Amino acid sequence: MSDNKIKFTIDGKECIADEGLDLWKAAMLNGVFIPYLCHMKDVVPAGSCRICTVKVNGRPMAACTTLVTKGLEGAVVENDTPHIEEMRKMIVELLFVEGNHFCPACEKSGSCELQAMAYRYQMMVPQFSYNFPLREVDATTPKIYLDRNRCIQCKKCIRSIKDDQGRSYFAFYKRGHKLDIHIDHELAATMSAELAQLAMDGCPVGAIINKEKGFDVPIGKRKFDKEPIGTEFLNVTKE
Amino acid sequence: MSEIKNYVLEITGKCGKCPSHLMDILIAVQNKFRHIPDEAIECISKELQMSKVDVEQTASFYHFFTEEPCGKYTVYLNNSAVACMMGRDKIAATFEKEVGCKFGNVTSDGLIGLYDTACIGMNDQEPAALINGVVFTSLNDQKVKQIVSAIKAGKAVNDLVTEFDGKENAEMKSEVKNNIRKRGPVLFAEYKNGASLKKLNEMTPDQVITEVKNSNIRGRGGAGFPTGLKWDFCSKAEVKERYVLCNADEGEPGTFKDRVLLTLFPQMVFEGMVLGGYAIGSQQGVLYLRAEYTYMLPRLEKLLAEMRTKNLLGKNVAGKQGFDFDIRIQMGSGAYVCGEETALIESAEGKRGEPRNRPPYPIERGYKNKPTIINNVETLCSVVQIIDKSSAWYRTFGTQYSSGTKLLSISGDCKFPGIYEIEWGITINEVLEMCGAENAQAVQVAGPSGVCISPKQFGRKLDFEDMPTGGSIIIIGQQRDLLKDVVLNFMDFFTDESCGSCVPCRALTPVLKKKLVKIMDGKGVKGDIDELVKLGKTMKDLNRCGLGQTAANPILTTIENFREKYEAMIKEPKTDGVYAFDMAASVKESCDYAGRKVIIHN
Numbered sequence A: 001m002s003d004n005k006i007k008f009t010i011d012g013k014e015c016i017a018d019e020g021l022d023l024w025k026a027a028m029l030n031g032v033f034i035p036y037l038c039h040m041k042d043v044v045p046a047g048s049c050r051i052c053t054v055k056v057n058g059r060p061m062a063a064c065t066t067l068v069t070k071g072l073e074g075a076v077v078e079n080d081t082p083h084i085e086e087m088r089k090m091i092v093e094l095l096f097v098e099g100n101h102f103c104p105a106c107e108k109s110g111s112c113e114l115q116a117m118a119y120r121y122q123m124m125v126p127q128f129s130y131n132f133p134l135r136e137v138d139a140t141t142p143k144i145y146l147d148r149n150r151c152i153q154c155k156k157c158i159r160s161i162k163d164d165q166g167r168s169y170f171a172f173y174k175r176g177h178k179l180d181i182h183i184d185h186e187l188a189a190t191m192s193a194e195l196a197q198l199a200m201d202g203c204p205v206g207a208i209i210n211k212e213k214g215f216d217v218p219i220g221k222r223k224f225d226k227e228p229i230g231t232e233f234l235n236v237t238k239e
Numbered sequence B: 001m002s003e004i005k006n007y008v009l010e011i012t013g014k015c016g017k018c019p020s021h022l023m024d025i026l027i028a029v030q031n032k033f034r035h036i037p038d039e040a041i042e043c044i045s046k047e048l049q050m051s052k053v054d055v056e057q058t059a060s061f062y063h064f065f066t067e068e069p070c071g072k073y074t075v076y077l078n079n080s081a082v083a084c085m086m087g088r089d090k091i092a093a094t095f096e097k098e099v100g101c102k103f104g105n106v107t108s109d110g111l112i113g114l115y116d117t118a119c120i121g122m123n124d125q126e127p128a129a130l131i132n133g134v135v136f137t138s139l140n141d142q143k144v145k146q147i148v149s150a151i152k153a154g155k156a157v158n159d160l161v162t163e164f165d166g167k168e169n170a171e172m173k174s175e176v177k178n179n180i181r182k183r184g185p186v187l188f189a190e191y192k193n194g195a196s197l198k199k200l201n202e203m204t205p206d207q208v209i210t211e212v213k214n215s216n217i218r219g220r221g222g223a224g225f226p227t228g229l230k231w232d233f234c235s236k237a238e239v240k241e242r243y244v245l246c247n248a249d250e251g252e253p254g255t256f257k258d259r260v261l262l263t264l265f266p267q268m269v270f271e272g273m274v275l276g277g278y279a280i281g282s283q284q285g286v287l288y289l290r291a292e293y294t295y296m297l298p299r300l301e302k303l304l305a306e307m308r309t310k311n312l313l314g315k316n317v318a319g320k321q322g323f324d325f326d327i328r329i330q331m332g333s334g335a336y337v338c339g340e341e342t343a344l345i346e347s348a349e350g351k352r353g354e355p356r357n358r359p360p361y362p363i364e365r366g367y368k369n370k371p372t373i374i375n376n377v378e379t380l381c382s383v384v385q386i387i388d389k390s391s392a393w394y395r396t397f398g399t400q401y402s403s404g405t406k407l408l409s410i411s412g413d414c415k416f417p418g419i420y421e422i423e424w425g426i427t428i429n430e431v432l433e434m435c436g437a438e439n440a441q442a443v444q445v446a447g448p449s450g451v452c453i454s455p456k457q458f459g460r461k462l463d464f465e466d467m468p469t470g471g472s473i474i475i476i477g478q479q480r481d482l483l484k485d486v487v488l489n490f491m492d493f494f495t496d497e498s499c500g501s502c503v504p505c506r507a508l509t510p511v512l513k514k515k516l517v518k519i520m521d522g523k524g525v526k527g528d529i530d531e532l533v534k535l536g537k538t539m540k541d542l543n544r545c546g547l548g549q550t551a552a553n554p555i556l557t558t559i560e561n562f563r564e565k566y567e568a569m570i571k572e573p574k575t576d577g578v579y580a581f582d583m584a585a586s587v588k589e590s591c592d593y594a595g596r597k598v599i600i601h602n
């Protein structure tokens, strides 16, 4: 990473970050939480959920795909404003009505980032009517149970789960409102247990569930049982 | 070995088993087997060493790749707003009657398939359809009957075309008309093929860039980025392997000017690419041509071959020592979003047409992740004239801040639909007079992603300061139902064409459409209109690419300019939040079951 430090503010808070970082990470290192759903560590950002949208000098940008550059020096970044938070809540609601999310029956409940976001935004009933789409479950591969009802198309599995030749286990199918996630049956037939676990852990929701064992995290120890999403970032010490 | 496998081996072999050629491979398979069979996907994935889902990811993205056989003859009838205005529904009914199956289906003998498709770039001669790549325009019942009976008799579609508008279209065996209504001073200025390239011997790349910069030309594809600046940035990139891409995707409903340029002045388009290549130091150009224009492909390929023999492509182009440049054509396969420059790049690399995140911009990392300039067909043609005649000459046209001319594609309710080369600064009133449109209800400027304006604004100007346009002008007459015939059609279009990556674009667009339909069905409440505005505005803030950012524009700009039409559909009571909903009637059935009386306390 470069030695250049860039200074800017987020909601008035003075921030300093290395040039070249993405704004989402830069914010985190400064103890500012920017909500996210599709961003993941060490993987090229997808910029697809759009929930990390902030305003940089008044211009809306996805924080995860915005780089800390010289252009950001002195910038005024807005993150926690009523307008932006309202748009983020809308995104959460859109995801809820777009798929079929029945939290009580889902193994990821309590560790699900979408659910955690819904709590964060105190979503009671989404402002939109439910689509109740018909989505097929693919339970035909040995290690993974792919429940498309819960998929939020964040692309995390597509981007991160590859075999040793770089081939994808997961891919999109179709486009627009017909978009779906597919798993490669041939590759998945020999998928290692570790990789399957990685896929399940990476999935922000409960769309990728490992077979042969289930509900092994007891209530009380789930990711968001103790603290709401984002808390872990608030007291990060600067690197 | 099966026929499918054999064929896949042959074509994957031809392109060196390179995944970047996946589009070409899938196009070949679709054409031959009339769908992409599972066996082909399997075999392609093996040959290209990709996972099968990865191949499927590309195959399932594009409109013209089908999972099921789409008929030996496949009719794609345009269902864009203007096609419908010109009688598309009646033509569709005739097709269904003559063919014997409904749209979205194939006849039981597998002979003919009937499908809808978005704007095919023939708005000046609708209703129009593509049948196995051949365009049939100005369809009427008689013509449909003839086409269907000829097909049933086993004739090749190509042979059904017998009338040609000029020698260029005859060379393509195409009945498409050019409909040139106004020849302007730049694109239609006299030009001798090859002249601009001769200048390379007197000019350095920097001088070419300076000349383009001095002309003040801005991109003609819609976004309006200064062309000279783009070339300048790219020429200064660190990486030396660079590319020139020409955007001939022309997907914005209502534009068809690139079609005409590629028909009348194809060499100018290619020369523009060569100039770009010289300016930025590139050796390879790619013209991305939309699938709807496949009928042009043989003629364009032939021209490229001729240019190679005339040394206008290849080694030491036009005698300029050390400047090597060649061009290939990449076909698309039906996706509006692939007109977006980074989606186009993805598609040209054989992937699903999903726009990339920026930065990095294509000038830094574009095609094959190398520095790339991408320009519209019309931009490149204009640059050829600029280099041939000078930037000072070019600047004499248009206005101070919007130099030069613009090709307008005018369609809809007017006497003379077609192509007009105008100088920037012309008013909508002048446009209407020019094309013989009387008493227009509205004008859609710059296509569905642009604005719908009312007569009050017909004094506004077309230029970069007031209303920029990629050229689509759709005239909407008084007889039209603006919301149903135009706004709803456009919302359907955006819903279908979203790549699906961004949540708001994918999920909010259908919600907006649903709300619009609710209002149109007389079930709306007053609050719904403001709700549409509030939700629609978030699209601009939240989405990655221009498609999602503008997908609410049909609704937003008509609410802004025709709010009374929305309000007229709201039933009483028109007060905020009070639903025009009959509680007593709605609970009657359940009350009957429960044996209770309906009592509503207000």
Ligand SMILES: Cc1cc2nc3c(=O)[nH]c(=O)nc-3n(C[C@H](O)[C@H](O)[C@H](O)COP(=O)(O)O)c2cc1C
Binding pocket: B218, B219, B220, B221, B222, B223, B224, B225, B227, B247, B248, B249, B250, B251, B252, B336, B337, B338, B339, B340, B341, B342, B374, B375, B376, B377, B379, B380, B545, B546, B547
């Ligand atoms: C959804 C979408 C579709 C587009 N379609 C086209 C198109 O068909 N042709 C085109 O030239 N530009 C299109 N553009 C604009 C291109 O992204 C790009 O700006 C243009 O090709 C650059 O060339 P220019 O500077 O010469 O205009 C589209 C943009 C978006 C967002």
Ligand code: SF4
Binding pocket: B337, B354, B355, B497, B498, B499, B500, B501, B502, B503, B505, B506, B543, B544, B545, B546, B547, B548, B549
């Ligand atoms: S805005 Fe729509 S079309 Fe553009 S990248 Fe996002 S989802 Fe795809």
Ligand code: FES
Binding pocket: A035, A036, A037, A038, A039, A046, A047, A048, A049, A050, A051, A052, A053, A062, A063, A064, A065
């Ligand atoms: S986290 Fe940035 S777009 Fe999803």
